[in-house]
Amino acid sequence: xxxxxxxxxxxxxxxxxxxxxxxxxxxxxxxxxxxxxxxxxxxxxxxxxxxxxxxxxxxxxxxxxxxxxxxxxxxxxxxxxxxxxxxxxxxxxxxxxxxxxxxxxxxxxxxxxxxxxxxxxxxxxxxxxxxxxxxxxxxxxxxxxxxxxxxxxxxxxxxxxxxxxxxxxxxxxxxxxxxxxxxxxxxxxxxxxxxxxxxxxxxxxxxxxxxxxxxxxxxxxxxxxxxxxxxxxxxxxxxxxxxxxxxxxxxxxxxxxxxxxxxxxxxxxxxxxxxxxxxxxxxxxxxxxxxxxxxxxxxxxxxxxxxxxxxxxxxxxxxxxxxxxxxxxxxxxxxxxxxxxxxxxxxxxxxxxxxxxxxxxxxxxxxxxxxx
Amino acid sequence: xxxxxxxxxxxxxxxxxxxxxxxxxxxxxxxxxxxxxxxxxxxxxxxxxxxxxxxxxxxxxxxxxxxxxxxxxxxxxxxxxxxxxxxxxxxxxxxxxxxxxxxxxxxxxxxxxxxxxxxxxxxxxxxxxxxxxxxxxxxxxxxxxxxxxxxxxxxxxxxxxxxxxxxxxxxxxxxxxxxxxxxxxxxxxxxxxxxxxxxxxxxxxxxxxxxxxxxxxxxxxxxxxxxxxxxxxxxx
Numbered sequence: 001x002x003x004x005x006x007x008x009x010x011x012x013x014x015x016x017x018x019x020x021x022x023x024x025x026x027x028x029x030x031x032x033x034x035x036x037x038x039x040x041x042x043x044x045x046x047x048x049x050x051x052x053x054x055x056x057x058x059x060x061x062x063x064x065x066x067x068x069x070x071x072x073x074x075x076x077x078x079x080x081x082x083x084x085x086x087x088x089x090x091x092x093x094x095x096x097x098x099x100x101x102x103x104x105x106x107x108x109x110x111x112x113x114x115x116x117x118x119x120x121x122x123x124x125x126x127x128x129x130x131x132x133x134x135x136x137x138x139x140x141x142x143x144x145x146x147x148x149x150x151x152x153x154x155x156x157x158x159x160x161x162x163x164x165x166x167x168x169x170x171x172x173x174x175x176x177x178x179x180x181x182x183x184x185x186x187x188x189x190x191x192x193x194x195x196x197x198x199x200x201x202x203x204x205x206x207x208x209x210x211x212x213x214x215x216x217x218x219x220x221x222x223x224x225x226x227x228x229x230x231x232x233x234x235x236x237x238x239x240x241x242x243x244x245x246x247x248x249x250x251x252x253x254x255x256x257x258x259x260x261x262x263x264x265x266x267x268x269x270x271x272x273x274x275x276x277x278x279x280x281x282x283x284x285x286x287x288x289x290x291x292x293x294x295x296x297x298x299x300x301x302x303x304x305x306x307x308x309x310x311x312x313x314x315x316x317x318x319x320x321x322x323x324x325x326x327x328x329x330x331x332x333x334x335x336x337x338x339x340x341x342x343x344x345x346x347x348x349x350x351x352x353x354x355x356x357x358x359x360x361x362x363x364x365x366x367x368x369x370x371x372x
Numbered sequence: 373x374x375x376x377x378x379x380x381x382x383x384x385x386x387x388x389x390x391x392x393x394x395x396x397x398x399x400x401x402x403x404x405x406x407x408x409x410x411x412x413x414x415x416x417x418x419x420x421x422x423x424x425x426x427x428x429x430x431x432x433x434x435x436x437x438x439x440x441x442x443x444x445x446x447x448x449x450x451x452x453x454x455x456x457x458x459x460x461x462x463x464x465x466x467x468x469x470x471x472x473x474x475x476x477x478x479x480x481x482x483x484x485x486x487x488x489x490x491x492x493x494x495x496x497x498x499x500x501x502x503x504x505x506x507x508x509x510x511x512x513x514x515x516x517x518x519x520x521x522x523x524x525x526x527x528x529x530x531x532x533x534x535x536x537x538x539x540x541x542x543x544x545x546x547x548x549x550x551x552x553x554x555x556x557x558x559x560x561x562x563x564x565x566x567x568x569x570x571x572x573x574x575x576x577x578x579x580x581x582x583x584x585x586x587x588x589x590x591x592x593x594x595x596x597x598x599x600x601x602x603x604x605x606x607x608x
Contacts, residue, residue: 287479289501291461291530292509321532325508336532359537366531 019186023179027126028071030175031119035060035067042112049103049110056112059098063116066091070124081132084124088136091120096143104151108160114144118172126176133176137169224250249314251278268297268333271306272322279313284320286313292326297369300350305333305367307346308354312365315339330370339363377493380408380424382416383455384433388478392428392455392485399486413441424450426489431456431467439463442470446569451492455481464506468560471567477502495569495576497557504530507556516559525552551582558583 043060050056070087072078095117102110121136148157227246230236236243269290276286297305313320316337325332330351340361348354351372356365379396383389389409396404407424410416412433427450431437445452452472456463464475473492476484477500484500491498499507504526507518518526521542528538529549539546558577561570577583 289459289505289530291505293511323505323531325527325530327527332527332531334531357537357541359534359540362534362537364528364531364533364537364541 020183023182023186024074024127027123027175027179028075031123032067032071034119035064035116039063039112039116042110046110046112049106051101051103055101056098059094059101059113060116062094063091063113063120066094066120067116067123070120073124074127081128084128087124088121091117092136092140092143095140096147099144099147100150107148107151108157108164111144111164114140114164115168118168122172122176126179130176130180133173137172141165141169220254224254245314248278248282249310268294268302268305268331269324271302272309272324272333275306275309275313276320276322279316279320284313284316284318286320286322288322288324290324294324294326294331295371297331298350301352301369304346304348304350304352304354305369308365308367309333309335311343311345312337312339312363315341315343315363317361327368330368332366332368334364334366336362336364374403376403376405377426377490378407378422378424379404379426379428379489380410380416380419380450381406381428381430382410382413382433383428383430384411385430388430392481395482395485396489404486404489413438413445425493426451426453426473428453428455428485428489429472431458431463437463439467439470442467442472443565443567446471446567451495451569453485453488453492455485459502459505461506461509464503465510465512468503468506469564471565471569473569473573474498474500475503475506476500495572496580497554497561497573497577497582499526499529499553499557501530501532503557504553507560514563516556516563518556518559519552522552522556522559525549526556529553554582558588562588 040060043056047053047056066087070084070091073083073087095113098113099107099111117140118137121133121140125133125136145161148161151157227236227250231238231243236246238244238247269288272288276288280286309322312335316339318338320335320337323332323334325334338361342358343356343363343365345354345356345365352367352369354365354367356363358364381389381392383392393406393409396406404426407421408416408419410419416427427445429438429442429445429452431439431454442452442454454467454472454475455478456467456475457478458464459477459479467475473495474488474497476488480500480502484498488498488500507526508523508530524542525538528541529535533541535549535553536546538549542549544552554577558574561573561577574583574588578585578588
């Protein structure tokens, strides 16, 4: 499984942001359209019915400005309740004033402002808590009702009021709730996508870590675990030189297993360095030289080579020279060490052949891996 | 007994100069005599004492590489043995191509510096392990074609075996090992820019029977025509 790039998280958040902006724009268009066509149309249609058309027109203009101000607020995502409520209260005041200035008997029939005020409330408050919008719409209904009561409330007026309330406020509540639900859904979708990404990433990482751990565990099962068990049982004596050598070998293997994880280029060199570390702590001088661009060596072959390295590094008395050279069809890893006596070299395989020569105290060994 | 070879050291670190001097002093045969020390190349010209045959040159003086000054030294009649902390094959190759007789890394100094100075004085090749590494790592299209035997001897020498061990490994005499390695070095002397030191080295190699004149000629024509001879391709 390929690694998930953190970059992919961003587009989901951006996508959710884009949806939210689309909803905001839709609300702005709806409210502006209503005020212009709906309220404006009704105002012009009933222009002869008002005591003062100029006053009604002025109120309409104030509310138009409120629409513009509210649109700016939501499109620029201005935070805080004060600007939103300021616009809402201005709209409510203008709407109430327009209603109060309407002819008493036909107030509800010629009222253009109630709907607009409600929509402005939706515009500036839909991003806030739903109760705020509910309070605003209730206040507006109460204001109109109060005007109507002041004008004289008949049964027919009450019926008209309730019909208007149901129609206008119902539509406003429905739109506000709908937009809210859509915004929520978009946000949830984005969050879900994000957490899914994160989960996938975690799963992939866990898989890799698990596989690496398993491989290390298997390798340790074969060698380190029996040694630790023998030490625990007392069948292996730490005072015995042979046991100490076995411990040194296992320490080197552990080190190499830890180094095996990183996928650095020239990881064979890296692993050899890790193997050399233990010998260096024993006071053995280890030099590692490379000649030429080295081909990548597959894992199993690397393991055969580092096993040989560990055996030789463990047996070395004071110095080891390890060289890696690119040869015609692969790589030649050689060891020259003052081992004193012959060293038992590990089994060959996985494309690796090992040759060695003992010259007095000096051992020369060469592991060759040929690319298939 | 032969006259000792005269040598000069150009080295900006007095401690290193002292170390080199002590290696020269501790040579049982006292085959080299240090006649001049200088901290830079200008100092070499004005230093008291008779002119030296061989200059042991630190490649980095006051933080600057002086490889480009080597041709000047060679033209002035010096044999140059480069002595440097660098082991980068590209630097080694550039140094040899500039006309240095041998390249000795600072790690190899104790074992090889005196021998390299003696070889240089006699115009004979001397190949250190760092030089062998640079030859093995050489990927340039214009590199000389080495025979499989030369290649193998160079590889084993680079790996850290003694020449006697290389001989046992290859079932040849130690002398033949030397011959293979020196022949590889001579082939390099026949490539790249011309320098009196390289000509002298080649002439001596022919005289000593390390390489045949015909081998150099045929090699040279091969180098000009082959765009990129494969590493390890047999020589002539």
